[in-house]
Amino acid sequence: MREFSLPALYEVPADGNLTDLIRRNAALHPAAAVISRKRNGRWEDVTAAAFLDEVQDAAKGLIAAGIRPGDRIGLMSRTRYEWTLLDFAVWSAGAVTVPVYETSSPEQIAWILGDSGTVACLAESDAHLAAIESVRDRLPALGRVWQIERGAVEQLRAKGAGVPDTEVAERGRIATADSPATIVYTSGTTGRPKGCVLTHRNFFAECGNIVERLRPLFRTGHSSVLLFLPLAHVFGRLVEVASVLAPIRLGHVADVKNLTDELASFRPTMVLGVPRVFEKVYNAARAKAQADGKGKIFDKAADTAIAYSRALDTAGGPSMGLRLKHKVFDRLVYGKLRAVLGGRATHAISGGAPLGERLGHFYRGIGFTVLEGYGLTESCAATAFNPWDRQKIGTVGQPLPGSVVRIADDGEVLLHGEHVFTGYWNNPAATAEALSDGWFHTGDIGTLDEDGYLAITGRKKEIIVTAGGKNVAPAVIEDRIRAHALVAECMVVGDGRPFVGALVTLDEEFLPRWIADHGKPAGATVAELRTDPDLLVAVQRAVDDGNAAVSKAESVRKFRILPVQFTEDSGHLTPSLKLKRNVVAKDFADEIEAIYTS
Incomplete structure (x- = not known):
């Protein structure tokens, strides 16, 4: 057993709640622009007052x-200014916010609003209102529903x-x-979502210590962040509350399809996102360079950035020759990539899934440091993150100040601190299973190094045991395979089988470019190409790269390209884009069987 802790940097108020933050901001910084909202295509500042x-x-x-104190109020909307406004309004009325993903199905809506006993709801669109009304007969406690767009x-x-x-x-x-x-409510990868009860204390401990540990990134009057994560996810709420607590200027983006345009117009000093965002920026830039006949230059620039970043961690630092190459590519390539991310940002915080060591070194090498973190809904988002001044790429950083991370004898990551949730709503059995003697059992497997940096190596319940008795943690190899531009998703299989295999889906945005570059028929579908020799070779390269991160016994021996996508609508991904492994395994049982019989 091993554990590590850091002293708290923020004193959680003895009483009080999150509405104190907006009153404090109005008193101390009444004219400060704490939020910007988009109106008629232009950003307009909203002062603290x-x-x-x-x-x-x-x-x-x-x-x-x-609405009475303690009442639960549903909030179903995309990420927009009104979400944050109404969240604080619910708290100011003494009530409790129950977020609902705006992509939720009627069945999910019925469960979340019904289980929580929601008495009123705030919904964004006609479609959201219709979905709620379609299950109203199953929601006896639900009263008024207000619509944001109306x-x-x-x-x-x-x-x-x-x-x-x-009053x-x-x-x-x-x-x-x-x-x-x-x-x-948790994403529900293994069953019905459970409602995590998070207190005002949880958010104070979480956001207060993050802001203080990353204070150079949360400078009042200077720093700004553009929120495009769903606010129904706890990571989005972290961004919201931390921005108000700091305070720094906060903007919202509802449509991530136009994210690069929004970043260019808002020009944040910091970006918070999930690894897929940073993967897509890299892949899009590389694909554009290849289309313009500059693919070799881009690849050399990427290799230089990675080498430069790795050298920063050595005693001697980058050599003179590497510094010169880096300076040249900064003018040719790196500056343009930073411009895509808004032009002002020097740091990002990434969570929700593993980033990958190569991508971490690439971004630091171009002058845009991505600080990887780790957390769960039950830990009020980040329970560990890389400090701005002592980053260790390949880890998820040190524990949140004021908390403890412990590695149990079986490798499970346990958490303790004021940021850890109080329990699952109306579910004492699940609460008792997850919380023991004040420690939250995450279900994740990890290690702590001598400096207290945490590395997550897999999920306790997702460990695959092959027929030969080899334990395989899927996360490591899946993340490496998924980093390839051509791959959208990857799920490793092999429980009880003679070797490890994988199901692979292709990136819909990158595939047309690959088709054009390799002389395949325009408009060809994945179903038509899934056995194409050139495509199989390309995906095999991604698999080979993944295999390089694990032992031979853990490596993927065979794979199958699926003719479809794993999506939230298909039921294969949660709203936070995690794989529902049991659903995928059931729906593609024939494809898995073909791996071992073909």
């Missing part, structure tokens, strides 16, 4: 509508016009640090 007024007006409307904020302001300021002030003080702030 104006944001407080808007929040309190919406909270008055909720109070006038009969004036929910304005309706609440009008309804609450007669509520005195003193909303009293409501805002009802919740204590240990009161529930939100119930966030």
